[in-house]
Amino acid sequence: MKAVVFKAPRELAVEQVDDPRIEEPLDAVIRITTANICGSDLHPYEGRAELDSGMVLGHENMGIVEEVGPAVNRIKVGDRVSVPFNLACGTCRNCNDGWTSACLRANPSGDPGAGYGYPKMGPYWGGQAELLRVPWADFNLLRLPAGNEHENDYAMLSDIFPTGYHGATMAQVSPGKTVAVFGAGPVGLMAAYSSLLKGAARVFVVDKEPDRLDLAARIGATPVDFSETDPGLAIMDATDGFGVDCGVEAVGYQAHDPSGEEHPEMVLDNLIEVVRATGHIGVVGVYVPEDPGAAYGLAKQGRLPFEYGQAFTKGISLAGGQCPVKRYNRELRDLITADRAAPSWIVSHEVPLDDAVDAYAKFDAREDGYTKVLLHP
Amino acid sequence: MKAVVFKAPRELAVEQVDDPRIEEPLDAVIRITTANICGSDLHPYEGRAELDSGMVLGHENMGIVEEVGPAVNRIKVGDRVSVPFNLACGTCRNCNDGWTSACLRANPSGDPGAGYGYPKMGPYWGGQAELLRVPWADFNLLRLPAGNEHENDYAMLSDIFPTGYHGATMAQVSPGKTVAVFGAGPVGLMAAYSSLLKGAARVFVVDKEPDRLDLAARIGATPVDFSETDPGLAIMDATDGFGVDCGVEAVGYQAHDPSGEEHPEMVLDNLIEVVRATGHIGVVGVYVPEDPGAAYGLAKQGRLPFEYGQAFTKGISLAGGQCPVKRYNRELRDLITADRAAPSWIVSHEVPLDDAVDAYAKFDAREDGYTKVLLHP
Amino acid sequence: MKAVVFKAPRELAVEQVDDPRIEEPLDAVIRITTANICGSDLHPYEGRAELDSGMVLGHENMGIVEEVGPAVNRIKVGDRVSVPFNLACGTCRNCNDGWTSACLRANPSGDPGAGYGYPKMGPYWGGQAELLRVPWADFNLLRLPAGNEHENDYAMLSDIFPTGYHGATMAQVSPGKTVAVFGAGPVGLMAAYSSLLKGAARVFVVDKEPDRLDLAARIGATPVDFSETDPGLAIMDATDGFGVDCGVEAVGYQAHDPSGEEHPEMVLDNLIEVVRATGHIGVVGVYVPEDPGAAYGLAKQGRLPFEYGQAFTKGISLAGGQCPVKRYNRELRDLITADRAAPSWIVSHEVPLDDAVDAYAKFDAREDGYTKVLLHP
Amino acid sequence: MKAVVFKAPRELAVEQVDDPRIEEPLDAVIRITTANICGSDLHPYEGRAELDSGMVLGHENMGIVEEVGPAVNRIKVGDRVSVPFNLACGTCRNCNDGWTSACLRANPSGDPGAGYGYPKMGPYWGGQAELLRVPWADFNLLRLPAGNEHENDYAMLSDIFPTGYHGATMAQVSPGKTVAVFGAGPVGLMAAYSSLLKGAARVFVVDKEPDRLDLAARIGATPVDFSETDPGLAIMDATDGFGVDCGVEAVGYQAHDPSGEEHPEMVLDNLIEVVRATGHIGVVGVYVPEDPGAAYGLAKQGRLPFEYGQAFTKGISLAGGQCPVKRYNRELRDLITADRAAPSWIVSHEVPLDDAVDAYAKFDAREDGYTKVLLHP
Structure with missing residues (x-):
């Protein structure tokens, strides 16, 4: 698949990488429809936070479920979903308490909290790509109304x-x-x-x-x-x-x-x-x-x-501290669905995945009007 | 009346001062039965916080109501009462919200929060004395069971x-x-x-x-x-x-x-x-x-x-921040009354008012066993 | 003064009664600018709840402070104020807990909760009149911005x-x-x-x-x-x-x-x-x-x-249960003042005090459009 | 395995039934060490609530994990665990909100809430038996300290x-x-x-x-x-x-x-x-x-x-309403482990599984002292 790959500070590439696949029975693979660039993506970009070369960036992700593992029983292939930036196991003490931002099991480092494509948040690739693997999919994914209405509003739900x-x-x-x-x-x-x-x-x-x-x-x-x-x-x-x-x-x-x-x-x-x-x-x-x-x-x-x-x-x-997205995303989704909230008023630019490198540079330079950039793979 | 008067750092005196009296229609005057020395009384004592010479010390006070002003209609003469260390008006926004520790009206300086015998907390004399004037008495005073049971336990309720x-x-x-x-x-x-x-x-x-x-x-x-x-x-x-x-x-x-x-x-x-x-x-x-x-x-x-x-x-x-005593003192009183709490296990010394100067010195020196000193005027 | 007086079910009169006056040091007297008719006023009107003949009706009141008792120290003559329908002492246990709707001291019957011009809520006259006596004025009254802006919006704050x-x-x-x-x-x-x-x-x-x-x-x-x-x-x-x-x-x-x-x-x-x-x-x-x-x-x-x-x-x-108005009225006032709420969209009729008898009859008959009636004395 | 089987009102049998086994990848099978008789077990026993003949009774269960399905990744074979009486999926909206008592997915009837061996709570066998199948094991099971200390105290944690x-x-x-x-x-x-x-x-x-x-x-x-x-x-x-x-x-x-x-x-x-x-x-x-x-x-x-x-x-x-056990059982377990709570003071009788029929009869008759009966298979 095509993905935005981190090479070194201020050095990104949109290039072909291996497709993610179902690795654990509770995994799902999502076909990304929208992935945003986040201000915190600029921390590794600017070299202010260390990230391994080769990591796929992107923790603000949504898309359509492409495939699910054999133990996934709530989410179905074809579901339109939002992916919270916190990647959480759903069964540890902190997840039980609603603190998915401090999941005790998802980050192999042992530190609380895991995520996608981000320094110190585990080995999980991000979603500025065509596909994304989501562990513990039944727990992590938020189902959205089918179709493509409110795409840019719902894209704000992941972070x-x-x-x-x-x-x-x-x-x-x-x-x-x-x-x-x-x-x-x-x-x-x-x-x-x-x-x-x-x-x-x-x-x-x-x-x-x-x-x-x-x-x-x-x-x-x-x-x-x-x-x-x-x-x-x-x-x-x-x-x-x-x-x-x-x-x-x-x-x-x-x-x-x-x-x-x-x-x-x-x-x-x-x-x-x-x-x-x-x-x-x-x-x-x-x-x-x-x-x-x-x-x-x-x-x-x-x-x-x-x-x-x-x-x-x-x-x-x-x-x-970091937001436990799952604590809030359902109600915020419902506000969007009911036309009572429309957070996409913040979106300044929408670009295809291929233009990601340029978009990062302009966003980092805070070029006039680069408030929020959405990538549509 | 006799009172513990601050003269200068490490210089206190137990001496005669004017009796407090009803100054406002909502005032009460309390005859002190117990007044504790608090660790924070050592801040001015040690010169670490400035206090005016002549101030009567003491913000951990309890006693018997001696006199009430003409607008006092809940508290009665003869009631045994605990006096929260925060002195509060009962009708400002912060008092309405239960933040008596940040009363907006009681401190003439305009700063939130007032108290007795303490730096920056207003001109109000403290209760290490025979008598204490309590403004807004109906709001501030907590009624205790009559008699003298649990005196040292209830004495812990003011702070x-x-x-x-x-x-x-x-x-x-x-x-x-x-x-x-x-x-x-x-x-x-x-x-x-x-x-x-x-x-x-x-x-x-x-x-x-x-x-x-x-x-x-x-x-x-x-x-x-x-x-x-x-x-x-x-x-x-x-x-x-x-x-x-x-x-x-x-x-x-x-x-x-x-x-x-x-x-x-x-x-x-x-x-x-x-x-x-x-x-x-x-x-x-x-x-x-x-x-x-x-x-x-x-x-x-x-x-x-x-x-x-x-x-x-x-x-x-x-x-x-400072504790809004009134938010908790009723329930804690009820635990004491029901023999479910007995905080006087902390009391190390009980002395008459006349021995206050010596008690301050020993408490300040953290002489062995000087954990909590109660003055009984 | 002129007032709406309850005589018997379906029998009201607008007539001269004695002016209310300061009876206790914490009283205020308010000159009413707006007093609403409430759906619950229809309970005695229809004879479904017993009320003494001679009672002045009205518990949704606002106006200008005309006079204050000698112990009132927060509210000033000339203040524009909203009067919560619950009349509360401000110092009992329930008032301390924010349950002014269940004040333990204001209702002479001993039942929790008191109010103005209403069955079983004490002897207090209502505000469908030119003047209203408000006990414990510093505690009960909510100050409003001076002037007459938002009058009908603020009138919704009392109930x-x-x-x-x-x-x-x-x-x-x-x-x-x-x-x-x-x-x-x-x-x-x-x-x-x-x-x-x-x-x-x-x-x-x-x-x-x-x-x-x-x-x-x-x-x-x-x-x-x-x-x-x-x-x-x-x-x-x-x-x-x-x-x-x-x-x-x-x-x-x-x-x-x-x-x-x-x-x-x-x-x-x-x-x-x-x-x-x-x-x-x-x-x-x-x-x-x-x-x-x-x-x-x-x-x-x-x-x-x-x-x-x-x-x-x-x-x-x-x-x-009945609403403890004071728990909410400040924030709701601030929403009105900031033009973020305007509850007067509900008002269907505004009439002078003299037309109150007719207004009650039409409101009771639920004549088309009689949703909410305001009296402006 | 041996189990307490419901036949008809007031007609139970301890008899051999098929061993439960891993049916879904998230299942675990538990070897029961203690299963209590609950007052609500008497509802079907007395015929006051309908239950299918052949159901294995028992929703207050604890034991040792005997086997886990391929997708179970938190709980391990050999763990000592408490089984909440509510059987919950861990990923529906109500489970997300901490309302495992109203799980939207576990009960095939579509009604909120599922459980073991109980009328209207789904087809799940109870734990008054040697073995128990627990769906969504990682979510449902509470790990206990290894060994057999506090067995009867921990047995109170399931309900x-x-x-x-x-x-x-x-x-x-x-x-x-x-x-x-x-x-x-x-x-x-x-x-x-x-x-x-x-x-x-x-x-x-x-x-x-x-x-x-x-x-x-x-x-x-x-x-x-x-x-x-x-x-x-x-x-x-x-x-x-x-x-x-x-x-x-x-x-x-x-x-x-x-x-x-x-x-x-x-x-x-x-x-x-x-x-x-x-x-x-x-x-x-x-x-x-x-x-x-x-x-x-x-x-x-x-x-x-x-x-x-x-x-x-x-x-x-x-x-x-029914208790969402998982909301509380961890903290209550910790109180037991720290010797700050010991709820087994309520236990009146401990009997082997074989004596269950007699124990039900005596408990139902409220024979003197039959407060709480524990079965140890």
């Missing part, structure tokens, strides 16, 4: 829509709350969108890219350009000095100031400033235990000297 | 029993969970005790003081002496490498290694190591936004370079 | 918007859920509206009045006319035989079939049929412990022979 | 300990609450025991059998003999007229008065009387949609004319 929603959930967004989302990349925009779906009264979105801020404004959020204004002051002003109830971190360890200098503790500090006493912060921007490319020594060790003393004094809680 | 319980609650302790509590001071011991009341299967308590570790063992917790063993390794070993479900931080910003050197990020790091992926940490040890006496520059600004990158990777949440 | 929302909350509506609301009176419509605000994927609304079903359709709910179709079959069909996740009962003890014959167990049976196994039902339609006017003997005693055996088998839970 | 715990959970028991459990059969006693493990301050247990009331008293609950006293009055008196916070129904549709006459609505009425306004009732006693043997016509249809009008007025919620 960024649930991930944004997870951020809003950890931030305890509920009807009538005020929310500040830092970062208007795809996940931040989905967090803002999810906050509104959950009934938030007001949502502030902080970024410095005009096209992303425009997308935020389009769904009814209030954009805050931190290259023009101090976001803390702006949000405190707009909330009569009280701050917001809920904060979502959607930036991660590469947080940087308007000049581009990295300050990995900067956004956490911002959130602790603007979230009201007793409020909640949900962190879905990725932070890492070690980051050799970080701006300073503590950050290289995953130590972020943010204002925890202030967070404690204000009684603010922080929850964070 | 440390609910505070330990809050730590266990934020750590999401429930039946069958495993718990690690760092710090076996009074609050840590109460967190361990609360964890067991909530049905925890196993509770580890980490400290280096043998008398405190003995107290932990007495209630069925597993003591871990971090001056003799690496607490992370010890707990990982005892949990087959999985770690614990729940962690409680009961040490705070003066965390120090066995040699006595301060490392304010040390205990948070320990917790992130021993709490399992997707687990929860409740922080009741006090961290502060600025600490001029801290060991290093970042800590002076309340910046704690702990391993947040690892916390994110493991999907661990951190909740923390 | 029906929170009550509908409470139904949706007890039914555990959350994003992506399917919901069936039985009854398209004002409360049922508000439950449907609240379900959508909470993110429900699909909401069915069952009634037989075309104008009410039209209102349901207008907000995006699916109307089901039970005079034309079996509502159970219709909803099961529309959900592929699975039924809905959440059910809201907004009819109450006067449930009747299309012919008008009462069957007080009918709607509960319908809900148990259409709610899926493990689903949840929230009951905000009023059921009563005794109902001398009921259709049959068991119902006279408040005994409703509904299919509880089936409810148990399906693992369905039922929660119900 | 009655989690079921009692579920009752307490649905009743929202938490530290400091007061609880009334109606019914001191094994499930009621486990509900009382679970309430105490969850930290209840006081637990009342209502029954009329002295031996069962003695068992309740032994764990610290307060026995109430309803053949000697009105249980409503007794509990209201003991709670100063307030009633209890939480109620557990552990009797079911055969509720009867001291004379033995059935009144299936009686215990629900009792609970609505003694549970305080805003309190919660958890129902684990079984109610059925149709009961041809019922005392009166409405009850034959599963219609129970209990005082729902009063329940609504008090704002009491009712949750009920």
